[in-house]
Amino acid sequence: MRTTLGIDLGTQNIKVIFYDFELRQTVASASSPLNLYQDDCGTAEQQAHWWTKALRDALSRIPQAVKQSVIGIGVSGQQHGFVPLDKHGEVLAPVKLWCDTSTEAECQEIMERMGGVQRCIELTGNKIVTGYTASKVLGFKHRHAEQYKQLDTILLPHDYLNFWLTGEKCMEMGDASGTGFLNVKTREWCPEVLQAIDPDRDLTKCLPTPRINNEIIGSISTFAAEKTGLPVGTPVSIGGGDNMMGALGTGxxxxxxxxxxxxxxxxxxxxxxxxxxxxxxxxxxxxxxxxxxxxxxxxxxxxxxxxxxxxxxxxxxxxxxxxxxxxxxxxxxxxxxxxxxxxxxxxxxxxxxxxxxxxxxxxxxxxxxxxxxxxxxxxxxxxxxxxxxxxxxxxxxxxxxxxxxxxxxxxxxxxxxxxxxxxLKQDEGAAFGSALQALCAVLNKGAINQAFLGEHYIMDPQMxxxxxxxxxxxxxxxxxxxxxxxxxxxxxxx
Ligand SMILES: Nc1ncnc2c1ncn2[C@@H]1O[C@H](COP(=O)(O)OP(=O)(O)O)[C@@H](O)[C@H]1O
Ligand SMILES: O=C(CO)[C@@H](O)[C@H](O)COP(=O)(O)O
The missing domain is CATH 3.30.420.40 (ATPase, nucleotide binding domain)
Known part of the structure; x- marks a missing residue:
């Protein structure tokens, strides 16, 4: 048996699916629920360590023989969440999620500094709306000035799991486009938004270069192998935002x-x-x-x-x-x-x-x-x-x-x-998409195309x-x- 593992970090739970790409079926799966801290000011937060605990919990329910069959791993995650890391890779604060509306004032502040909504759309392709990462970074600067000084790296939720599994800090273009500070036409960070967030600091230094190819970013570290039972050295692909992986997983x-x-x-x-x-x-x-x-x-x-x-x-x-x-x-x-x-x-x-x-x-x-x-x-x-x-x-x-x-x-x-x-018969779109991405990364040189993937998209006539x-x-x-x-x-x- 040979499988790829798709991990999907959702809002309410984390899911893992082991996809036997030769039989074209999921041979094992598990999920583990996640808490969500909310208040009546629009706060919606999770702790990054809740994610890794839930991932370990879900993987602990998978038979060891299935885990040993994995030849590649892909991670999908809820978009937009802001994971601030210090230079040692420690998380500086609870993660504000895509559904956190407490930084709405910061959305307005950033767009006003940029010259208004239309100018913002002109420069990036998007307006800064509630939930996007940009306003959370400014909110962090406003409310946690001391930790903000220690900010070394900005990661998104699935990037954090990639980092925990492999030790590599990176970003993927689809997920990066949900930050609000990417110019989606040129696919580069937009200096105007970053300066509107902080004119006194070059925030690009905190941002990994977004990658466009579905490449392998690293492999399961000894640390992660001990915690999860996954084979050390298993390649991990770049992953992506859950909707981007959902696109891949629904054809x-x-x-x-x-x-x-x-x-x-x-x-x-x-x-x-x-x-x-x-x-x-x-x-x-x-x-x-x-x-x-x-x-x-x-x-x-x-x-x-x-x-x-x-x-x-x-x-x-x-x-x-x-x-x-x-x-x-x-x-x-x-x-x-x-x-x-x-x-x-x-x-x-x-x-x-x-x-x-x-x-x-x-x-x-x-x-x-x-x-x-x-x-x-x-x-x-x-x-x-x-x-x-x-x-x-x-x-x-x-x-x-x-x-x-x-x-x-x-x-x-x-x-x-x-x-x-x-x-589709594999109806967990985001988890399946990340399993397919890992498959393409390991067996198809990262190329994602209908010719390679078509046979994996099987509709369920009963649905x-x-x-x-x-x-x-x-x-x-x-x-x-x-x-x-x-x-x-x-x-x-x-
Ligand atoms: N049989 C069902 N009927 C209706 N809703 C369901 C059913 N099964 C699951 N759900 C809904 O799906 C939600 C989980 O969806 P999911 O896509 O896994 O969320 P997320 O990825 O955001 O964590 C559950 O909270 C529940 O509301
Ligand atoms: O914010 C968005 C998309 O812009 C959300 O779709 C998040 O990506 C969360 O996804 P789920 O937890 O509902 O899967």
Missing amino acids: NITPGNTTISLGTSGTVFAYSDQAIIDDQGNIAAFCSSTGGWMPLLCTMNCTVTTELLRSMLDVSISDFDNTIALAPAGSNGVITLPFFNGERTPNLPTAKGCVLGLDSQNTNRENVLRSGAEGATFALKFGIDELHRLGLTTRQIVLTGGATKSAVWRQIVADITGVEVNV HCEPSIVAGSVYAERYQQYLSAVKAISAIYQ
Whole structure:
């Protein structure tokens, strides 16, 4: 048996999958949950050592024979988080995550110093929105002046795991494009943003050069081998942001494909062989990890919404589908605006979740819970519309992320978007993508192409969903109501 290991550092859990590339199947997998520290000022943090502990925990449940079969390892991770290291490689502070909105004032401060939002988009391809790394670095400077002086290296979450596994500090172009300080057109750090963060210091000295090739960055150190049971010397590929690895793991490596991820965040993204810059700033102009670009819309409240409602309504995950199946498409008029953690798109960092349309007849668990899944999906339908506005097309949607396991939610995606939905047999897109990247790095000289990978993308016919015309017409009307409701509450939360 020969496998590659894909590791995905998500927000709610870390997953490991061992992919037997000869049999084309996952032979072992495990996940371990992660805590998240949040407060009512928008803070969302994790400790970097929680990640390594969870990784060790997940790997401890994999048989040693499977671990010995690994010929390459790839790491995927939640984007944007800021891991500040001192010169000894020690982490200086808790990691502010992609969903931390506490540095919204710093987003504004950076863009004002750069000459405004449009200038920022002109220089980097993106505006600095809540969650991107740039504002977290300035927030760190403001609030932890002493530790900021000791800042030696800026890493992103998956870079930190790479560092822990191999001792190498590096960055990958796709994940680097989510910092806010990369010019996505030239693929170089943008001096104007870095100076807006700190005019007195050359922050490029804290940044590893972003790498564009899917190369091997190092190998499992003796230290990491002792902690994890992985064979010392196993090659580790560069990895990438979870959406970039999700693109690779859902076959989204050529134009014309669309992926939706139903995870803690909701994302919708496409592949493009040229930079797609949105002057309205709804679609992020990220780089892909496969040499192109990855226009993406991210919402901060996808399964966040269903988890909160599920917990309030006391519905177990195994009863989730049965419960929401009791409500019809459109949830009998209940509409949830899912902004429980504030929101990035629409740009409403201080917004709150709102449940609208309740009356004496429709106030029940099934309508409210289903409206949560529908609201989170309306937010992603907006992403599809925005991609179309920028000239991209959608032939099919490949779904990934934890909630892909919900058959009812899969159908909701097809019905709201009006597009057929497919799921790969290897449905853990980000973990699978990093396992495939490791495979390409070890056996295909880093080249990622359909010719080498095509045979690994196997659709699961049982997960396929065709859009329903009847449900689609209910949703078309409800979507317009959703958009009007977002507009109405924007006035309250702006
Ligand atoms: N059967 C299911 N039905 C609905 N939602 C599910 C189901 N299984 C998992 N989920 C959701 O998926 C979430 C985890 O998604 P995942 O993509 O792993 O998140 P992340 O990568 O952000 O940590 C869970 O918290 C849960 O809300
Ligand atoms: O911020 C973004 C994308 O811009 C998020 O998609 C994060 O990358 C977190 O992903 P999940 O934990 O939901 O997988």
